[in-house]
Amino acid sequence: MTTAGLPPVLPDVTAEIVEALTPRLAKRLDAAVAKLAARPHTVDPASGVHRIAVDEESNVELRPTDGIVTTPDAIHCDCLLSPACVHRAAAATLAPVAVDAVQDMSAEPEPEQESEPRPESGPGAEQNSTEATTGPPAHPEPSPSEQPSTPAHDTTEHTVAAHALWTAAARLLDAGVDGAGAVAQAGLLRAAHIAKVAGLHRPAAAAIRVVNGVRAARGADPAHRTAELADALTELLGIAHALGTSGTDPAATAALRGTARRSYAQAGSLRLYGLFTEPVLTATGHAGCVTWTADADGTLYQVPDIAPGGANRARGVADRAVRLGDTALTHRELSAAGLVVSGATVAEDGRLGAGKAVQAVRAKGADWTEPPLDALWSVPLADQAARARRSPDGLLFLDATLGGVLRERDGESLVAHCQGVTVRLAVAHDDPGLAHRENLTLLASAPGTRVRLIARLVPSTPARVMPLAVRLPSGARHDLGLDRLTRADLPVPTASGGEASPGPLPGTPPPPVHPLRRRVEQSLVAGRRALTLARPDEAPALRRAGLPTAAVLLEALLRAAADRGRDPFGRLAPADLDAFARTWLACARYTQEVTEALGTEAWKA
Template identity: 55%
Template sequence: MSLDLPQVAPAVTAELVQGLTPRLRKRLDAGITKLAGRPSVRDGDTVRIAVDDDTHLELHAPGGTVTTTDAIRCGCLLAPDCLHRAAAASAAPIADSEPEPGCGSGSGSGSGSQSMPDAVPASVGEDAPASANEPISASTRSASPAESDTLTPDQRAAAQAMYDAAAAVLEAGADGAGAVLQAELLRAAHTARISGLPRIAASAVSVVTQLRAARCADPAYRLTDLTATLREVLGTAHRLPGSTGPELAALRGTARQPYSPDGSLRLYGLFSEPVLTATGYAGAVTWASDAEGRLHTVSDVVPGGPGRAVGAADRAVRIGDTALTHRELSRAGLAVSGATVSPTGRLGAGAGVRAVRASGAAWREDPLAGLWALPVADQVSRALTGGDGLLFLDVILTGTVREAAGDCLLADCDGLTLRLAAAHDHPALLYRDNLRLLAAAPGTRLRVVARLDPSPLPRALLLAADHPRDPGAHLDLGLDRLQHADLPAPAMAPVGSPPAPDEAPLHLLRRRVHQAASAGRRVLAFPGDSATDSRRLGRYGFACAGGLLDELRSAAADRSRDVFGRLVPADVNRFAHAWLAAAHYTEEVDRSLCAAAWGADPALSPSPSP
């Protein structure tokens, strides 16, 4: 959208679309497109759009968010039940009081999924802004009705409504999921949030945001991210009714991460990374370690675009009275008293927290050097069993290899051929430019920080590296520009491309999962013989995958007729179940193949951190 619109609460959009007549609903998508070409003016908290020469539309957003339907006013004759109000709400960014891009998503922010996937670090956006973070006592948490051991009737109804809305989106695919289906999903998200299911509510909002990005050809859109988030929504809604105890608590999620007191901390900065998500959040996250190797984060992520992702690194961190910027903290230290920490290691910034600048440490000095001492297989096991996803590796650059998303670096890591890809593709961030320069220096030895990218081949997203000519310094590859003068003379490196790996043909099932998310059930209902693909999967030992593929195609093509020969509505529930089973299977197999490629065992607990 070219309009500069304020954020609109999901419930407002859902209510306005619900109030349209069936005739106007059919015209809603065209109305959104037409509205995008109209001139608009922002005056403080009010945005005015000239619908035509005689009609104006106003959005009032105190604090930057439209929270009631009355805040959107139109001067046309059909108001308040007009198309213009619903179109404006559907075109505006979605407001979310708790930015949670990392829920189920799979980091990623970029070429694949940044471990979460539009990939955002798990520590980003899990809770309210840092300035509001205060310790939440156990007694306060247990008093909440959302903490009961079984699902309440309201939550059960909300989960079913969410499943139905997500199944309808899957039936239509991103190509057919227009504003009406998006509004139904937003309504389900609002119902889930007020009934105490914040995890699935946040994931549903993320699905709508990605659907909008797909339909307007936003370059930040990634089909893999939409598929992963839609699987998260359907899977969570499917599992909620039968869950109890700790599993139910995890599926419910938390609207705000609890922060517990952690006394005094002495932290050493590791690196900073810019954050830019497809769900509309931007900023920076700085990682630090204490003397025992425990990782902590300080984040500044709010709604914004590429400019904020780049500029946030030069903003002061919001903790205590320190004047350190994120860029400075990544190379310095921090002494914190009265610290509060979330379960994922994010530092709180409550009124009782005090922090002052302290000396830092180089990566090859204690205590940071201990992070690289842990065996790589144990690090991968930690990442696959719910860790932060970070890998601390010593590598030798050996060349490049071409992938569908572009070239990536090849590196030798203790005898393992590793692929290092850019953590984000956006041109405002420097990841890809820096990777191109590093590719011109084969034979260079580097100590790097990367984020595991689960795939059948050893692959990671490169976040930071020590300076090629100064091992005592490091570069945050999304923020610091590498120069040709920084590169050493090329050393001898293996000549030629690596042999093509003998991969299991799991893509035969994965691409059908992605096709359904993109184009809906109809794309899999076209006449064709899937038996060849099923037999090929069976020859590689993936008989289960072949059966899932057959069921997916069968569910998509299952259309019966009534006694008059008319097509009856498709069984949306059967198709959603078949798709969910196939999506979950491919994710779990990818995880197992990733562990095997790295020589790790995700079922075992990793060795203690250094």
């Protein structure tokens, strides 16, 4: 649970304030957070101080520096118990988690200078996340050749930090989302801070994504997805385990450590064609948009404008000029126009730098049906899906015929038929300030319509994507997160098609690995103890489906959840949280691999 508009708070600040509470106040913290979330919140425009009214006589203030709360003293309460009151801890818990010293994420410096921290997202992003986010995944897999941007650290320091991350994550997994209150979250934030100080930037960011996911789940955020939180926790536990067992070989831990800053390389001159603009709204309090472009070879480039803010900024920044050279193009205009860039600098993920030496002028754009952009839609779907799984952008270019609405376990989704593949279209972001859901609902009312889509791959089976932009039969292009479609934009229904969408189609059976994945997610939501009530017939069902490894893993997970030894006096000993976390990690990794393999097959016509 977070309150929109509050300034981000550094992880160690939240952890320090929460850890300073007495046991009695710590038990009251979650109730205090819920109470404070409902109280009036104001901002002093002159000083930038955020003020939440605790009651008629007391206020808690957050005093950010450059938009971020960097010290415990910057959170002040004027109640009689301050600074040992619960209100300061509640305010810190309500505020978004700051990933780093917040800078304008569109203002990348020159390549030789330090650039901005990677924003939290996912499709997300992200996702999303990671993460209840939109935008491309913010933390792509670093290559083993990447070197950390900080000096080398002692391996012992890495081991200590990895152990802190593992322990905090295992405790959170034991309690589950339902039991992971502010104190458990603060423990993971403390571990994230320890990891960052030790130079473990990738696992520190993963820990923050987990905290954001837990907060979104506990706050009933409509954009929360349990599967995405499970993937974030899987990444965190996997990295922490690998770092704790990788020995002293620096090369073995280079990819696991990650990098703190994005680096930019010289790219010379670029001729770019606008594709679409995607609104970005992250769980870390950042918002804005990313305009996607492509060159004549089909290489994708991003022009971002992301900074602290909410849904209003995500919608409004699309009408601001792009920060690239002296061009006066807005993001909306660039999405349909072209751009010539000289002295370009490009990050590994395709993000364009905006240093002083970069120059850009407007040029003619191209329709999606014209060269060179039309070549993006000519790549076979299986090849596109394989590229999207490896790429941080995850984009697919689809020629689709809209079908009916399909009833599934998690609700209803729109079906589209693409080159012999039946694809589910899912909502990219559920925030009501963005137009994704209502646009998808309107498209569902026009079955039989042929459209061109740009969508982001959802790693799942059957084939599933999140549509981001559409070209209708009229030739009009729309950004589905920003533009609100009307019935007048869609073709007139034919007599055979009828005016209304057909009723929901029969649902499809879940994938064979679903029983294991369900227990993985169930334990994450309700905690380890929830697995003690699992049905005993699921493992035999997995064996009958030809998945003996899944059956063995499920049996091991249930045993680890129920395993409680006894001390010499016959009393129940504490549960082995390390063993349960290791088994849970093995199950989660297995389901990811099986899902990816099945997803690969799903994109073959």
